[in-house]
Amino acid sequence: MSSDEFDPMIERLFSRSPQMADATLFAAEVETKLQSSSRVRTVALTVAGLIGGIIAVRETTNVSLNLNDGSSPVAGRAIGQGVQAASLNVQEAVNSGLTQFGLSDMALGSMGGMQLFWIAAGALIALAAAGVMRLSQEI
Amino acid sequence: MAQSLLDRHDVELAALAAAGGRREFGELVRRHGSAVRMLLRRMGAQSAEADDVAQDAFLQAFEKCAEFRGEGTFAAWVKRIAARLYLKRKAKDARYVAELEPEQAEVTVSPDAAGLVDLDEALKSLSEVERLCVSLCHGAGLSHPEIASAMNLPLGTVKSHVKRGLDKLRARLSGGGEPVGRAAHVV
16 A cells, blocks of 8 residues: 555544543533633632732722821831832833823823822732733643 | 534534633533544553543633634644643653653564454554654644654654654554564654
């Protein structure tokens, strides 16, 4: 038999595979795993969201209570100033980016530094959660 | 009346699965699960391992279902995913690399009582790496360069393994029963 005849024959043989007796059981196992992984994902995202939200609320409260207070400790003030400076930098970078894309009229400039800071923090938390989910799929 | 899952085409089911339809995906698993598991066994996986990898392949296929555009068959698409997963698993197991090296004992094959041998029996006469290369090429539909890349082997080596494997299968399936020789190593 020449290889021209043999190769297609091998491919036909490979494509022939009888239905296994436990095919339904196998499918049921896959469906169960799909359901449980979907449940795990929902729980992980909810927990990540809750933790992120709690941290955000707590930090916002602390900053407004302590750092904006003129009598707050020196270290606290320094952190507050650092955060505000970082937020302003982010704000400037975003504004210059928007200007480049002709979107300078957007009202982002009117947002407070802390608002931008929390938007960025939220985006980072979302990215981290997505990364964790991706990693869990890989594993 | 709603169309039954059994009446739907694979492409249609895959599109519904991509939108989150687990029941539709379950039907695809019922249709093609055996073929995927069989391919993995033909590649050399033990039954339990084959089922394990096949499950992972289907789970991955569900996540990537939107990427399936119906250009080939759904079964072929999942088989490729499964074959790559199996190779990854084998690569983690250092044994796989070691097995490329030792010289293989001479294998004499003979046709069974009816003068006929099936593919699964015939595949047993191949060395593990030949079996993998032939299964990846003719079972999972991977090209020689794809196999070389997936197995981290030179392209020429892959071609040699496929050719040698096919020669052995040809000898076995044509019922000649001649010795299929000592495995040479081209690295």
